[in-house]
Amino acid sequence: MDEEIDVPSFFLCPISLEIMKDPVTISTGITYDRESIEKWLFSSKNKTCPVTKQVVSEDSDITPNHTLRRLLQAWCTMNASHGIERIPTPKPPVNKSQIDKLLREAKKSPNGLAKCLSELRSISSQSEANKRSIEAAGAGEFLASTIINNIKNDRENVENEEALSILYNLNLSEDVLKTLIGKEGEFVEALIKLMQRGSDESRTYAVMLLRSMFEVADSMRMTNVKPAFFVQVVQVLNDQISQQASKATLQLLIQFCQWGRNRTKAVESGAVMVLIELLLDTSSDRRTLEMTLLVLDMLCSCAEGRAELLTHSAGLAVVSKKIMRVSKVASERAVKILFSICKFSPTSNVLQEMMQLGIVAKLCLVLQVDSGSKTKEKAREILKLHARTWKNSTCIPSNLVSSYPS
Numbered sequence: 001m002d003e004e005i006d007v008p009s010f011f012l013c014p015i016s017l018e019i020m021k022d023p024v025t026i027s028t029g030i031t032y033d034r035e036s037i038e039k040w041l042f043s044s045k046n047k048t049c050p051v052t053k054q055v056v057s058e059d060s061d062i063t064p065n066h067t068l069r070r071l072l073q074a075w076c077t078m079n080a081s082h083g084i085e086r087i088p089t090p091k092p093p094v095n096k097s098q099i100d101k102l103l104r105e106a107k108k109s110p111n112g113l114a115k116c117l118s119e120l121r122s123i124s125s126q127s128e129a130n131k132r133s134i135e136a137a138g139a140g141e142f143l144a145s146t147i148i149n150n151i152k153n154d155r156e157n158v159e160n161e162e163a164l165s166i167l168y169n170l171n172l173s174e175d176v177l178k179t180l181i182g183k184e185g186e187f188v189e190a191l192i193k194l195m196q197r198g199s200d201e202s203r204t205y206a207v208m209l210l211r212s213m214f215e216v217a218d219s220m221r222m223t224n225v226k227p228a229f230f231v232q233v234v235q236v237l238n239d240q241i242s243q244q245a246s247k248a249t250l251q252l253l254i255q256f257c258q259w260g261r262n263r264t265k266a267v268e269s270g271a272v273m274v275l276i277e278l279l280l281d282t283s284s285d286r287r288t289l290e291m292t293l294l295v296l297d298m299l300c301s302c303a304e305g306r307a308e309l310l311t312h313s314a315g316l317a318v319v320s321k322k323i324m325r326v327s328k329v330a331s332e333r334a335v336k337i338l339f340s341i342c343k344f345s346p347t348s349n350v351l352q353e354m355m356q357l358g359i360v361a362k363l364c365l366v367l368q369v370d371s372g373s374k375t376k377e378k379a380r381e382i383l384k385l386h387a388r389t390w391k392n393s394t395c396i397p398s399n400l401v402s403s404y405p406s
Contacts, residue, residue, distance in 0.1 A: 007019060038129055062129065120139060141179060147160050204245040246288060253298075316338075332375045
């Protein structure tokens with residue numbers, strides 16, 4: 001706009017407070033901009049009307065408000081002199097039958113697949129309503145089958161990348177994600193192979209899809225994954241192909257490491273060493289460091305994980321370095337890792353190393369600063385556990401000696 005003018009409130013979307021481009025009315029009778037309400041309901045998976053707070057069912061109709069759109073277009077035309085452009089008449093969303101036809105044509109010939117993928121990408125990018133139509137037509141299962149067949153026949157990666165990106169960006173419903181997991185394990189196996197030999201883009205989409213799928217999986221499937229799964233997940237984390245991939249991989253490990261047998265599989269896949277290297281990377285952001293420490297904390301709850309941490313020459317040092325350096329969450333996780341070491345693996349060499357590295361002094365410092373009650377409690381427990389060894393050590397600065405718990 002060239003100058004400030006008053007916009008009638010009924011032209012503004014209640015969510016974004018911006019002028020609507022495609023006004024639609026939902027089952028509660030409130031009108032929103034299509035893009036805003038579809039993101040609210042489908043991408044963000046909210047189940048209530050933002051204004052009335054009433055529950056909106058997944059299959060509720062979103063009806064175009066043609067009367068308001070025409071009023072809005074007329075108002076734009078009347079105020080063109082103020083720099084306001086007329087809002088174009090929006091394209092109607094595609095329907096399920098149109099997608100059905102597209103998928104049928106793709107199945108008739110191999111040449112039709114590339115065209116189908118291109119059109120699906122274009123259609124899905126236009127609106128959330130289109131994504132729901134694509135899902136309703138069974139495109140999720142179609143794309144998964146395409147990837148499985150390509151992997152089996154060792155076919156071109158370009159199609160896999162296209163199919164993977166469409167699948168991930170569809171924000172598939174829980175039911176469809178469960179269906180993909182249940183395809184006799186074939187789709188999970190295909191994604192594992194893509195993580196092993198696919199392009200960086202394919203590997204990123206594969207791990208992000210796996211994260212979405214296993215967020216809705218039952219515990220039986222979570223505990224029955226093969227060691228090869230962890231090998232490839234850890235390799236993706238080690239290669240640091242993208243921030244998206246690293247964060248999705250850490251979230252995936254957090255999901256799986258709730259079960260003891262999976263912690264052992266992750267440790268045997270080299271996860272501890274990779275996590276320590278990630279902590280040593282000074283370019284990692286706060287959220288990545290917090291998740292890294294959380295996974296490491298989970299793995300250190302088993303003897304194999306603690307042994308791996310102590311094998312790494314920088315293991316103890318880098319964990320203690322994150323205390324009071326990143327965030328309260330990170331400090332709490334780092335102290336919990338040290339607690340696991342001190343309670344279950346406290347050899348004389350380990351206790352001596354903790355004194356020499358200044359870890360004992362740092363734990364005393366934790367008790368003096370505002371580091372969170374849980375962190376202080378764990379630090380106090382650690383210091384009490386080995387008071388006989390540490391309390392009178394010259395490694396503790398004199399100004400911190402008074403902090404040592406009795």
